[in-house]
Amino acid sequence: MKKLTLLVAFSMLLQLAFAGGLLTNYNQSAQYIRMLSRNAALEIDAVFYNPAGLVKMEDGWYFAFYSQTIFQTRDIDTQFPTLNSGHYEGETTIPVFPDVYAVYKKNNWAFSLGIGPVGGGGTAEFPSGIPTLEVPFSLIPGQLAALGQVDPALAVNSYDLEMALEASSTFWGIQVGASYAPHDKFSFYGGLRIVPSTNKYEGAIRNIQLNGVNAAAWLNGASTQVSTMAANLNALANVPEALAPILPVAGNYTLAQLVGAGQMDAVQQGQIEAGLQLMGLSPEQISAMNLNQINGAYVQAAPAFASTAQTLSGTAQTLTGTASQLGDKEVKTKQKGMGFTPIIGFNISPTDDWTFAVKYEFETKLTLENETDVDDMGLFPDGAESSNDIPAILAGGVGYRGLGWLEAQLSFNMYFDRDVNYGNNIRYSTLGQKVHRDIKGNYTELALGLQFNVADNFAFSVGGLRSKNGVTPQYQSDFSYSNSSHTLGGGIMWNITDKLTFDAGVSNTFYQDDTVTFTHPGIGSYDETYAKTTISLSAGISYSIF
Known part of the structure; x- marks a missing residue:
């Protein structure tokens, strides 16, 4: 049996993007959750979505706090024939997913601050592990089949084990910038996002058994x-x-x-x-x-x-x-690093009814260093460094507010995944094969959001989002996979006073199942199907001082 240090790359479990590309969280306000299209926003969440448009706000101070509660499940079904069960479930629950914004607008200048989790933000738990980690153990009975010919009493008929994986990640984005309008119809933005990042991994494989007894002893x-x-x-x-x-x-x-x-x-x-x-x-x-x-x-x-x-x-x-390899194994480590994301933006409002906006976030170069407490599997040498770059993003939006009772926004995002090296596929690496996680096209999103202003101080909204990834089958594995999806959202906006606004929304993402065919030496070809669900609830308030 191959050395158990093949249990590698817990870090792949941390690709926990909830609304955005492969690595990026684009769900950064309650308004986004209820509309799903905010790239032409002119309210306070424009700090993230359309920072060049902040100069369209009235002079004064603006503050906002939003939080989301997110539930995500991952289901993996594999047809690998020697596993006890081919179904694995992973769960991520995030009780608090916060965003804080502040803006000071004066004349043709606006200065802004935004803080929120631009990547990760939660903990992925796989209480029964994942197929790649269990497959080597499932092969043991077959690999020891000859023992039954030596002595029938030595025949290996079954295996079992306890395996649990937990990976948490938070890539904070602390964004500061300035917006300037040389003309009342167009404006520019320049800013910088600081990205302090932390990954934590904890995993254990215990109580490995053969024929119902301790495997090492047997x-x-x-x-x-x-x-x-x-x-x-x-x-x-x-x-x-x-x-x-x-x-x-x-x-x-x-x-x-x-x-x-x-x-x-x-x-x-x-x-x-x-x-x-x-x-x-x-x-x-x-x-x-x-x-x-x-x-x-x-x-x-x-x-x-x-x-x-x-x-x-x-x-x-x-x-x-x-037997010496089948003792209990544990991993407990933390990775830390910091990256920087330059951001530029442009907004043009030819009339009060129309808004056209574009934003470009440069690629974030990010290196993480291990701080390891326990590493029985040899996965995370203390002090070792690894790359975790975040792709550049081009975001564009069109907004229309001419009817008074209806506001509409159309948004488009492109995540430049092809420019980022996502390394090799872990499933193949465990077999000693080198297969690069290829990207055939950039991740794209197209969204339409509608807000219906049914009263002077109350509105409800709906939105739809289509996300399409550009990954190849060589990219996908149970450690990390991406599914194209459709998302529906809706919610309300309530102006409690002229200065205090409450927003709330809910969205549900429907992912397309993706089936990938793998080939294992001695086993042959088999299929593995990946599925996801994500539900987001969000609420928050914004306050203005004119």
């Missing part, structure tokens, strides 16, 4: 039995050497006669008879054979006995080595 016991068999066969291979001194004087004696004459004891007789039975001779044939005939049979069989003994000795060593 394998060590089997090793002892096989070693004893090897020793017995070596002794049988050496029978001609042991018989050589008495052959000249007792060659015509049977085994019973030799025991009666004191030339051999009953134990030696039994061992020699057992060897002859292994050669296929019956008790009647053995009792009639003299020592010369017995010696001739052993001379002929000795090479086979010696060869089998050598094979069994190697098997015993393999069993002992495998």
Whole structure:
């Protein structure tokens, strides 16, 4: 069995983007959850979505706090034939997913601050593990099938284990910038997002069993039995050497006669008879054979006995080595780092009814360093560094407010995933194969949001979002996968006073299942299907000081 340090890349579990590309959280306000399209926003959440448009606000101070509660499930169904169960479930629950915004607007300038989790923000739990980590254990019974031929009592019929994985991630975005309007119809933005990032991984594999008992103990016991068999066969291979001194004087004696004459004891007789039975001779044939005939049979069989003994000795060593790998394993580590994202934006409002906006976030170069407490699997050497770059984003939006009772926004996002190296596919790496996680196209989103102003101080909204990834089958694995999706959202806006506004929304993302075919040596091709669901609830308030 391959070394268990193949249990690698817990970090892939941390691609927890909830509304956005492969790595980015684009769900950064309650208004977004209720409309799903905010790239032409002119309210306070424009700090994130359309920062160049902040100069369209009235002069004064603006503050907002929003929080989301997010529920995400991941379902993995595999047809790998040796697993006890082909169904695995993962859950992520985020009680608090906060965003804080502040804006100071004066004349043709606006200065803004935004804080929120631009990546991760939650904990992914897989209480039963994932297929890639269990597959090596599921293969053990088949790999030890030959033991049943050595001794039926050594046949391995089942395996079991307890496995749990937990990975949490928070990439905070602390964004500061300034917006300037050289003309009342267009404006510019320049800003910088600081991204302090932390990943935490905890995982354990415990109580590995074979045939319902501790695997290490069972394998060590089997090793002892096989070693004893090897020793017995070596002794049988050496029978001609042991018989050589008495052959000249007792060659015509049977085994019973030799025991009666004191030339051999009953134990030696039994061992020699057992060897002859292994050669296929019956008790009647053995009792009639003299020592010369017995010696001739052993001379002929000795090479086979010696060869089998050598094979069994190697098997015993393999069993002992495998047993040493099947003890409890634990990983507990933290990764920390910081990246920087330059951001630029442009907003044009040719009339009060129309808004056109564009924003570009540059690629975030991010290196994380391990701070490891326990690493029984050799996955996270303390002090080692790894790359976790976040792709650039181009966001554009069109807003229309000309009807008074209806506001509409159309948004488009492109995440430049093709410019980021996502490394190799872990599923293939566990097989010693190098398969790069290819991206054939950039992740894109198209959204339409409608707000219906049914009263001077109250509105409700609906929105729809289509997300399409550009990954290839080589990208997908149970460690990390991406599904194209449709999202529906809705909610309300209530102006409690002229200065205090309450927003609330709910969205549900419907992901398309993705089935990928893998090939495993000795097993052949099999399918694995990946599914997700995400529900987001959001509420928050904004307050203005004019």
